Amino acid sequence: MRKKTQLIHGGIPGDEQTGAVSVPIYQVSTYKQDRPGQHRGYEYSRTGNPTRFALEKLAAELEGGTAGFAFASGMAAMTAVAMLFKQGDHILMTDDVYGGSFRLMTKVLNRFGLTVTFVDTSDLAKLQQAIQPDTKALFIETPTNPLLKITDIKEAASIARKHGLLTVVDNTFGTPYWQNPLALGADFVLHSATKYLGGHSDVVAGIAVVKDPQLAEDLHFIQNSTGGVLGPQDSWLLMRGMKTLGIRMEEHERNAREIVRFLSDHPAVASVYYPGLETHPNHEIAKKQARGFGGMISFDAGSAEKAANILEKVKYFTLAESLGAVESLISVPALMTHASLPAERRGNLGITDGLVRISVGLEDVEDLIEDLGNALK
Ligand SMILES: *Cc1c(COP(=O)(O)O)cnc(C)c1O
DSSP: OOHHHHHHHSSOOSOTTTOOSSOOOOOOSBOOOSBTTBOSSOSBTTTOOHHHHHHHHHHHHHHTOSEEEEESSHHHHHHHHHTTSOTTOEEEEETTOOHHHHHIIIIIGGGGTOEEEEEOTTSHHHHHHTOOTTEEEEEEESSOTTTOOOOOHHHHHHHHHHTTOEEEEEOTTTHHHHOOGGGGTOSEEEEETTTTTTOSSOOOOEEEEESSHHHHHHHHHHHHHHOOBOOHHHHHHHHHHHTTHHHHHHHHHHHHHHHHHHHHTOTTOOEEEOTTSTTSTTHHHHHHHOSOOOSEEEEEOSSHHHHHHHHHHOSSSEEOSOOOSSSOEEEOTTTTTTTTSOHHHHHHHTOOTTEEEEEOOSSOHHHHHHHHHHHHO
16 A cells, blocks of 8 residues: 555544444543453553544554554653653753753653753764663654754664664654654654644644554553543544645645745845755755655744744744644744753754744745745845
8 A cells, every 4th residue: 555545544444333434533431341351452541442543553554563652742652652761771862852852851751860862863973972881762853853954764773773772763744654764773653743644733642653562562551551642532633634644745845845945045045954955964865764855944034033024024824833734834943942942052953043944834835935035025
C-alpha cells in the first residue's frame, strides 16, 4: 500500500458489524466481562479503547512500527517515553529542540534524576563526543524548530546503537508522509499530532510509535500506569484529519516552495531557512532521508521591530503559536514559542529577535505572497 492509500485504508478502517466506513467513537470507560477476569480484549479505557486503538494501529502502520500509543498531547507522549529511563540516566538531545521539550528535561525530569546534554546533532562528530558512560538515549528533532536544521537520522542512530543508546526521533515537522525514522534505525518516533497529523487546529494530541516488541510492551505499561491517554472523541477527530495528511502535505509543500522563492528574492529579507533550498547547509541529507521538505519556513526580517511590523500587517497569516494546520500561521519564536529559552541560549542557537517563522497553510499561494509582500513594504 502506498502512503495516501494507507492513510485511508490502513489501521481499522471502519466497523465490521454495521459496515460504517468510519470507526465509531466508543465513548465508554469500562467493558462487561463474560466471567471474572475474562474480557473481550478491552477492560478499562485507560488500558485500551477501541477508537484509540484504531488510531494507534494506524499510527504504527504509517511509521512502520510494531505498536503505536496515543496520548493527550505531544508532551505527554514524550514524558511517557522518558519514563522508560531511570534516575542517573543521561540523555543527549538536539540543541534547538521544541521549547516545551527543553523545559520538560531541564525543569521537570531533572528533578527525578534524569540528566540531559544539548548538542548540535546535525554535527555527528559533536554528537559522538557528547556520549558519556551513563548515556542511555539520543533524542533527535529533525527538521528543527525554528531554524530547520537537519540531523542525519541513519548515521546518528547508528552511532547511538554502537554505544548502546536508544534513539528517539520527534517527527512532528516531517510527518510519516515524508519521513520514517524507524526505517532509518530509530527505536521510537514521537509526534505532536496537534500539528500536521490533526491538521485543522482543533485537537491537542501526541503519538509514540515503537519498533521493538519488548519496548512496545514497556511503553504500554507506562501509558497504562501514568494514564496520559487520548480520549475517544479526540482519537476519532485525529483519524479524520489524518485521512487527508497526504494531499495536505503535498499542497503545504507546493505553497512553501513558492513562498521560499518569493522571500529569497526579496530585498528586505536577510536570510531564508528552508531545507529544500540548495543553499541550506543540510539540504543533501534532507533530500536523502525524507520524501519532502515540509511546509515550515523561517526568515530573518532584520530586527525585532521589523518582525513585529510584519506580524501586525499580515491579513491571511494568523499570529499564533503552533503549526501544521490548514490556515497559515506566523510567529516570532524569540517572543513566543522559544520565549522559555534564556536569551543567551537563543543567541547561541541563532534564534535572532528578528526571526519570523511561518507555517504555510493551504490558502491560494498568490494571496499569501501578496499578503507577505504588502507587510514587507
Ligand atoms: C508542538 C510540539 C511538541 C509538543 O506537542 P504538544 O502536542 O503541544 O504537547 C513537541 N515537539 C514539536 C516539534 C512540536 O512542534
